[in-house]
Amino acid sequence: MVLGASFAAAASLPWSILLGGLLGLMPIWLAGRLLNQLWWQPRRLELALRAQGLRGTSYHFLTGDLKDYGRLSREAWSKPLPLRCHDIAPRVMPFVHKLVQDHGEACISWFGPTPKVTLTDPELIRDVMSNKFGHFEKLKFPALSKMLGDGVASHEGEKWVKHRRILNPAFHLEKLKRMLPVFSACCEDMVRRWVASFGSDGSCELDVWPELQTLTGDVISRTAFSSSYLEGRRIFQLQAEQAESIMRNLQKIIIPGYLSLPTKSNRKMHQVNKEVESILRGIIGKRIEAMKEGETTKHDLLGLLLESNMRHTDANGQSSMGMTIEDVIEECKLFYFAGMETTSVLLTWTMVVLSMHPEWQDRARQEVLNLFGKNRPEFDGLSRLKIVTMILNEVLRLYPPGIAFVRKTYKEMKIGGITYPAGVIIELPVLFIHHDPDIWGSDVHEFRPDRFAEGVSKASKDPGAFLPFGWGPRICIGQNFALLEAKMAMCMILQTFEFELAPSAMVLGNLLFPAVASVVPWSLLLGSILGLFLLRMIGRLLDCLWWTPRRLESTLRAQGVRGTSYRFLIGDLKDYSRLIKEAWSRPLPLRCHDIGPRVVPFTYNLVREHGRVCMSWFGPVPKVTIYNAELTRDVMNNKFGHFKKLKLPAALSKLLGDGVASHEGEKWVKHRRILNPAFHRENLKRMLPVFSACCEDMVSRWVDSLGPDGSCELDVWPELQALSGDVISRAAFSCSYHEGRRIFELQVLLLTPIN
Numbered sequence: 055m056v057l058g059a060s061f062a063a064a065a066s067l068p069w070s071i072l073l074g075g076l077l078g079l080m081p082i083w084l085a086g087r088l089l090n091q092l093w094w095q096p097r098r099l100e101l102a103l104r105a106q107g108l109r110g111t112s113y114h115f116l117t118g119d120l121k122d123y124g125r126l127s128r129e130a131w132s133k134p135l136p137l138r139c140h141d142i143a144p145r146v147m148p149f150v151h152k153l154v155q156d157h158g159e160a161c162i163s164w165f166g167p168t169p170k171v172t173l174t175d176p177e178l179i180r181d182v183m184s185n186k187f188g189h190f191e192k193l194k195f196p197a198l199s200k201m202l203g204d205g206v207a208s209h210e211g212e213k214w215v216k217h218r219r220i221l222n223p224a225f226h227l228e229k230l231k232r233m234l235p236v237f238s239a240c241c242e243d244m245v246r247r248w249v250a251s252f253g254s255d256g257s258c259e260l261d262v263w264p265e266l267q268t269l270t271g272d273v274i275s276r277t278a279f280s281s282s283y284l285e286g287r288r289i290f291q292l293q294a295e296q297a298e299s300i301m302r303n304l305q306k307i308i309i310p311g312y313l314s315l316p317t318k319s320n321r322k323m324h325q326v327n328k329e330v331e332s333i334l335r336g337i338i339g340k341r342i343e344a345m346k347e348g349e350t351t352k353h354d355l356l357g358l359l360l361e362s363n364m365r366h367t368d369a370n371g372q373s374s375m376g377m378t379i380e381d382v383i384e385e386c387k388l389f390y391f392a393g394m395e396t397t398s399v400l401l402t403w404t405m406v407v408l409s410m411h412p413e414w415q416d417r418a419r420q421e422v423l424n425l426f427g428k429n430r431p432e433f434d435g436l437s438r439l440k441i442v443t444m445i446l447n448e449v450l451r452l453y454p455p456g457i458a459f460v461r462k463t464y465k466e467m468k469i470g471g472i473t474y475p476a477g478v479i480i481e482l483p484v485l486f487i488h489h490d491p492d493i494w495g496s497d498v499h500e501f502r503p504d505r506f507a508e509g510v511s512k513a514s515k516d517p518g519a520f521l522p523f524g525w526g527p528r529i530c531i532g533q534n535f536a537l538l539e540a541k542m543a544m545c546m547i548l549q550t551f552e553f554e555l556a557p558s559a560m561v562l563g564n565l566l567f568p569a570v571a572s573v574v575p576w577s578l579l580l581g582s583i584l585g586l587f588l589l590r591m592i593g594r595l596l597d598c599l600w601w602t603p604r605r606l607e608s609t610l611r612a613q614g615v616r617g618t619s620y621r622f623l624i625g626d627l628k629d630y631s632r633l634i635k636e637a638w639s640r641p642l643p644l645r646c647h648d649i650g651p652r653v654v655p656f657t658y659n660l661v662r663e664h665g666r667v668c669m670s671w672f673g674p675v676p677k678v679t680i681y682n683a684e685l686t687r688d689v690m691n692n693k694f695g696h697f698k699k700l701k702l703p704a705a706l707s708k709l710l711g712d713g714v715a716s717h718e719g720e721k722w723v724k725h726r727r728i729l730n731p732a733f734h735r736e737n738l739k740r741m742l743p744v745f746s747a748c749c750e751d752m753v754s755r756w757v758d759s760l761g762p763d764g765s766c767e768l769d770v771w772p773e774l775q776a777l778s779g780d781v782i783s784r785a786a787f788s789c790s791y792h793e794g795r796r797i798f799e800l801q802v803l804l805l806t807p808i809n
């Protein structure tokens with residue numbers, strides 16, 4: 055009777071009322087979450103940041119700083135950039151420029167309802183990028199990553215470590231040396247094409263950006279897939295098309311859930327993605343077959359990646375340690391996006407800047423002709439290029455292809471004495487570091503390659519302020535690849551051509567940084583964000599209530615776990631309450647200790663029908679019952695810290711005592727370590743008089759209630775509850791015993807409605 059008390063509540067409510075209640079609560083829950091995400095959470099985070107002295111813009115409901123961002127971008131782009139002016143930060147990042155001017159080195163702004171702190175101190179930037187504890191994550195745009203290539207650049211934690219380790223060997227300098235003939239062949243094709251467009255005066259006007267994009271796309275296609283080069287080229291064309299669609303729709307795509315909408319452009323993007331993946335699957339499949347038949351590894355990126363992957367798998371004796379085919383497909387897609395646009399942007403700006411500074415163009419050409427004459431550049435010569443290297447570095451300083459890095463805190467983190475709560479975006483605007491006069495001197499906005507004459511570390515007052523390829527463990531894996539390719543291309547261009555800016559050339563000002571928000575009226579954005587936010591919520595709800603349960607069910611069933619099937623929303627609630635009602639309607643015979651079928655009738659039936667490891671449904675959450683002592687010990691030993699306790703709602707946990715029993719990880723270790731001594735045998739020994747005093751009190755109370763026949767009828771449960779409450783009150787607070795008892799009484803009052 056006593057043991058089954060907590061189940062009685064569920065049994066007494068008909069399941070249809072429960073279901074109705076659950077469905078009725080759903081809109082309230084949705085509205086609550088929406089309000090929390092769009093109002094309370096931003097306000098809470100803003101207060102936490104401001105309390106520590108950070109300044110910045112105030113939160114505007116839903117849109118954050120979108121309106122000002124769009125206005126300032128429009129203003130900046132409406133003014134032409136003077137020729138030979140390299141001070142591009144106010145034009146490229148006008149909002150952040152003003153923010154830093156108004157509020158200082160570390161300042162708050164708003165990416166919709168998410169707070170963003172911009173840091174411009176290089177030391178702090180390096181701290182974040184070093185990502186020492188793996189606690190700053192990249193921002194996640196899953197649908198966008200799937201289009202661009204969901205590879206190493208978007209992974210975190212163990213998965214990132216594994217992929218990076220497998221990919222690294224393909225980018226070693228020795229491997230890149232073997233790719234040099236491919237680099238020069240692609241450059242030769244381009245130079246030949248340019249020569250062919252010469253007019254009768256021996257010159258021509260050429261839009262070099264698409265030309266250089268074709269070059270870098272060609273290089274990736276050939277270095278990645280050598281013999282499957284034609285299919286590689288098709289991928290490059292499709293990926294270029296994809297990049298264009300993404301850029302055109304970027305302002306919408308970054309809104310979560312947008313890519314799932316059935317619009318014409320989304321359908322097209324998914325179609326292109328499918329075609330790319332299918333070509334890649336074909337190429338990879340053929341290559342794996344050939345390798346299995348003993349064909350020697352091809353020295354292209356794919357061959358090197360597959361070789362490293364196989365080695366990794368063999369070395370560990372487990373295939374799970376390597377990448378899957380799907381992983382390899384995503385990495386190949388990523389090569390295109392990571393390697394193509396960035397390097398073509400570097401080459402384009404190098405040509406633009408050398409056109410603005412013909413004296414440096416002449417010096418670079420002289421160096422190239424001295425080293426190679428009109429011959430094909432080779433590896434050793436490329437390593438000895440001094441002027442060209444200085445020029446490329448100075449272009450990367452003034453025009454870094456990646457103008458800012460963004461990370462997000464997923465748990466509380468401290469940087470530079472400020473504690474950042476979870477959920478804050480950290481923006482690291484490299485462009486600002488590269489244009490900071492305090493670091494580079496008063497000539498910071500001038501094109502002066504000779505500042506790099508003694509190497510990167512001596513070019514500025516801070517040896518670590520040059521960050522075009524990032525910093526720390528996630529530094530660009532293709533850095534050497536890109537620089538080798540850029541040097542080869544510049545050498546071959548300089549060997550054959552002299553170039554200058556055409557009158558229409560400043561259109562190039564647009565290439566580096568497409569204006570994102572400026573082209574969309576903010577009110578339209580506001581409407582679509584709100585609409586999509588709701589859609590996303592509904593999508594997430596459906597995912598929680600349908601797709602995730604179905605996915606988990608099939609994963610478990612595929613491994614032979616049997617059990618009940620998932621029923622939308624309620625799971626096994628109906629059967630659960632029916633079986634309890636039935637079990638409780640029958641009295642338990644006296645002296646019968648077989649209480650299982652009565653106390654947990656549903657689980658009892660489940661195990662009998664489906665075996666000792668079986669599945670049932672706690673609403674939409676699958677529950678696996680393990681009725682095996684060894685497996686139970688395995689889970690309780692919690693060897694890998696991967697089985698967590700179920701979390702009670704925070705408010706309930708607060709009522710019951712949010713102590714060691716509800717903590718996990720480091721916090722649990724700390725609390726348990728501090729509590730342990732209080733429960734040592736020696737300390738318990740000292741409490742024994744308290745135990746006996748409480749028992750004595752109870753026993754004398756019972757003796758007092760004895761009737762004249764020397765016996766009495768007594769409900770022992772409340773009596774024994776009072777005993778244990780008494781023991782805890784005295785053992786816990788000894789001299790503050792009376793306050794301790796009051797706490798016990800209040801706790802009993804609190805638990806009564808919960809029971």
Ligand code: HEM
Nearest residue numbers: 206207392393396397400456522523524528530531532536
């Ligand atoms: C001038 C050319 C390039 C520049 C300026 C550049 C810049 C960068 C930067 C700044 C990052 C770090 C981003 C972050 O930490 O958030 C990065 C990462 C990456 N880059 Fe590059 N990149 C270039 C060329 C290439 C090439 C040619 C490839 C490959 C063929 C490549 C592949 C990658 C990959 C895979 C990552 C992700 C690394 C990781 O997360 O572990 N990049 N790149």
